[in-house]
Amino acid sequence: MATFLLTVVRHGETRENKEFILQGQMNTNLSDVGYHQAGLAGKRLRNQLFTHVYTSDLNRVMQTSQAILNKNVLSKSPHVKVDKRLRERGFGEVEGKTVSELRALVEKSGQLPQNFKPPGGESPLEVKARAEAFFHDLCNDLAGEAGIGQVETLQHAAMADGSAERDCGTEGNVLGEWNVQEGDSKSSVTQTSNSASKTDTGVTVASNSQQQNVDVNLASNSQTEDTEKYDARVLLVSHGGTIRELFRHLIDDLGCKVKSKRFAMQISPNCGISQFVVQLREGGKRPVLSCQFLHDKSHLENVVDFEL
Template identity: 40%
Template structure:
């Protein structure tokens, strides 16, 4: 049976002044990037410069828009790509806690007798609601890629899709996932698409939880349990390969190549 595969690269926005000061922004506080944040976005862009993206999605908040712009500016292939801004990629809504210190959220949770992570402040979204938004966006993306692959009849022209894979393999430790680029096994087609998504810490944590818990995503051996549940650093980069078998109404199989990668930040120093 035919397979459709695509790559999903997910990046958290760069640092804002409020990230540094540990103040919750959620959806209601729309801070721009700090000077450090712009440097991080540029560093992520340089790291990803050889990757050929076919689709770019960003949350519609200022910090993600600016990060996306900073990444694409450095790209060899995607400088002029149209970005789709999607409100489904917005940060978790923190209700009354937005604009307040993280320590205040912790105090509110404690007063309610709950763990901070599981606590929903008044007017905020529950973790389940954020995860539903993640699932919603992911399913929309899968449908879009499958529909486009269908229309293209991608199987008749293997070459362009292979170049997507080759461009990824230059940057990421693809290893066994990159069958077409590394051997001539024709049963695994090249990538039908390579998607960049720029989003937010709490949102990404819930999206990744959906991929790992619900879709039983396979994980790199080097990934520890604590890394799996931690929030991505600013401009942390994660890569997933999503694989569909044609004509079967089944969940896709998902493979995580890396999660919350931050080696591109080694040269980026905090600006005081």
């Protein structure tokens, strides 16, 4: 058996978050408040070791990841992968428009929100499919590193257009500048952080600091954490809608217990932090998950709180 700690962080605030604009897969950037939030998340996690880091390839997430890792005192050379499957839901023709415009389209269609697909965009079910595919590969990669073979994660079939297939994009060490290796090439790219930004979607934002299933010591400012307890420690930084669909997979398909599914299915606050313990078992058995806490934002108490 192998066990890994999964820490999930939503990116910091963007201008479009504040203005209720759907940014989807538009390549937008953090606002000043978003950078401050990311720095506070980094301070909260500064003494937590990360052996693997996974981020969306969109600027607002990469900027958040960089801010977190820049504050970290233990994760000097984590294994970092930029994975397109962690992008926010694609809203197609609705990107750049308001949340209320999306709601109007859903109502006009007569479809359930989870089935609605904007022209040129994705449905929540399709986002869930790529989140499942990502988690399936993550578990099997870590199982392989631990030498326990493949595991079952109830991964559903890839989407018809193939976008749920493995596409890790780029990887490299992102402490300081983003020196990212493209595939197998040795060339590097420096990621800049100076442009505009837009908003993720979700009907309800987890706007309180409620913590779910707090069974472990969350004091990331303490260096007394048992470094031998986990075979790997994963930091995953993504978008509100994608995180929600990942959590839906962990809860509905893999049986992870939470105190309130309704709370779990809310959109995480910007730079909200959630944490899970994942046990990978030999013999192709399904992972066993334990939720430590969800959507915590206690580290952001002194930041102006913008809801989606």
